[in-house]
Amino acid sequence: MTRAAMRGFCALFAILTGIGGAVAQDKPVKIGVLNDQASVYSAISGPGSVVAARLAIEDVGGTMFGKPIELIFADHGHKPDVGSAIARRWFDTEGVDAIFDIYSSGVALAVQGVAEQKNKLLVVSMASSRDISGKACSPNGMQWANDGYEVASLTIKGASGGKPTSWFFLTVDYAAGHSIERDAQKMIEKEGGKVVGAVHFPLNTPDFSSFLLQAQNSGAKNIGFIGGGADMNNAIKQASEFGIERTGQRFVPFSMTTVDVDALGNQATQGMPLVLSYYWDASDQTKAWAARFKKAFGKMPSDPQANIYSAVLHYLKSVKAAGTTDTTTVLAKMREIPVEDLFTSGAHIREDGRLMREVYYAEVKKPSEMSGPTDLITLVKKVPGSEAFIPANESDCKLLKK
Template sequence: MLKNWKTGITTVAAAAAVSLPMAASAELSDDVLKIGVLSDMSGVYKTLEGPGAVIAAEMAVEDFGGSIMGKPIEIVSADHQNKADIAASTAREWIDADNVDMLTALDNSSVALAVQGLAAERKVITLNTGAGTTALTEEQCTPYGIHYVYDTHALPVGTATAMVKNGGEKWFFLTADYAFGHSLRDNTGAVVENLGGEVVGSIQHPLSTNDFSSYLLQAQSSGAQVIGLANAGQDTVNAIKQANQFQIVQGGQKLAGMLVFITDVHSMGLDIAQGLQFTTAFVWNQDEEALEWSNRFYERHGAMPTMVQAGVYSAVSNYLKAVDEVGSDDSDAVRAKLGEMELNDFFVKGGKIAPNGSMLHDMYLVEVKSPDESESEWDLLNVVSRIPADQAYISMEDTKCSLVNK
């Protein structure tokens, strides 16, 4: 069932498959289930989520059977351009005019906070897979907001802990100047200081920065043992490449990429990225199940999936399962069902969605392979250790979310 949206909004509709008649008690608003993929389709985060998120969502719908309770499933997509006002305007139109039932991707923390708040007012579920700020499940948690793949608490637990314990006690941060960067810097700094380390300085840079030279020179002269990159996507790639030109690592300082994706490593190449450690929720060849899905994704996208692209598939799949089980797209019923479910697929094993909206699951500390270790173009990472969910995420005892009764 195909519908044309306004210019600038990409539409992908999944064809309805023949299905058994739906149960008498089952109901879908407008006789269709609509899922909105709102992502950066053209900017600094395009590669890590972007069009690949739409492909992942399409795959989830197709693997589910193409329809639900005898009714079609539609996917609509749009480019939020990393602007909260554009994202909110798009989400408002989708929800109010087009009856979109669930929103996913949202790979920018400012965008995600704006959309999650607006969607909650309208009782629409958001399954955020791309943004990182813990505010989504802490100070600005909502009954309908779910933070699915990672957050800025889970990332430093693995990376910063490993680096401090290996002697990297003094840190300087290069910070993307918006909600995500600030949250990642603050959470990483807290981990460093709790382990007895010290934050000796920080400097902020605009989103989508091409020239990091002045920022890197300040970090180089700071006396820090570790330069923490509290940014993501092409900003991280640019910072690491330019740090290599300044021979920062050769000079004795270490780089800590606090949010790194496999596409970043692929872009930089192993000569530059080898030895870099970071925390991730997913590695495409971590087991046979992940490998099988990732190869299918690669056939359609031309690149192996990032953790957030794999997370979109998992999030959409489990949302569809919840809708099917309750026999309705009613957000309260579906959110309650999601909270009851144990999530198990190629992306997550034993995952649980907590009352504050965090999807609690294990994370992985990985290290970039050397060129000699790699056996193929995308064979880039070694898993160093697994980080259990109860260590990676903020506990319900410590959460600031007002929805949680302690």
């Protein structure tokens, strides 16, 4: 090829590349919220997560590249095959670039595989299986809020006061539950404590009587409940009826949120632990956003819902900074830019997709300690991400081994 021909070829390539970039930038930004819209976890994620995503879209101006930012949502029904089918349709035919929320570990693992295959993006708000950012980690997946390792570690340390003690577990019978129970047992035994037994219950269990009876008969000092949403609320109500606390045992939920405390009341939940990154009374900024969310949704926000706002906002900021919706470019930008929002400061995304953010260990206030109806919990301790989440050298993620 002559030099003149080479120069002509390079010029043509530059023009075509520029056209391709312009097309990518002109494509409307479209995101999806995939979660439980009507079942056991709908109160703490569900429609409220969609509202939180809309607030994030509002805060970047509602448009990107001259077109409205589009938002769709769907219910995965806690079925991995359903979740992955929705993800494929969204990615292949509906122009979705990124999916948020999930709140089901089995579904999250399935959708993360689809996202990597299609070179799209998944940001899991709260799904607790260690595998999501562990042995099944993906360059296309992220964990934004709580995970099983962090929840188990902070809950056990807070509930036991750092002293050896005995535990009996009531654990939801799916991937996340088993993952948290395994991590919890290792941590308890490391501190010199003992797990004296465990029972596994199916998702959406209405009656916990037989499980609670086994826990009582075990004589364990702590009854750890690994599950959430309606399951946890039913178990707490029935534990109160059984008089668990009066017999000297402590009922310790591992996935409680402020929405649960509000629904059950401080009388039934007083002293119970929470692990969270957002609390509406933490600052003037969190109070203002809670008021805004309540105006839009009619209820106060949960920690998972606030984290959808945080994740969507960071994604949209990164798309704007990158000037494109191209997944590889946006992923790099998301890792480059510190996460900054109303309750997050200077947090970075680790190579395994784990957002290394500060979190709180908190406990539910006694009714006599409350200053008003929304003054539900005491923020006992703020924990840096480096202490809260699994150390890189203990992770099974291949991306951390490079």
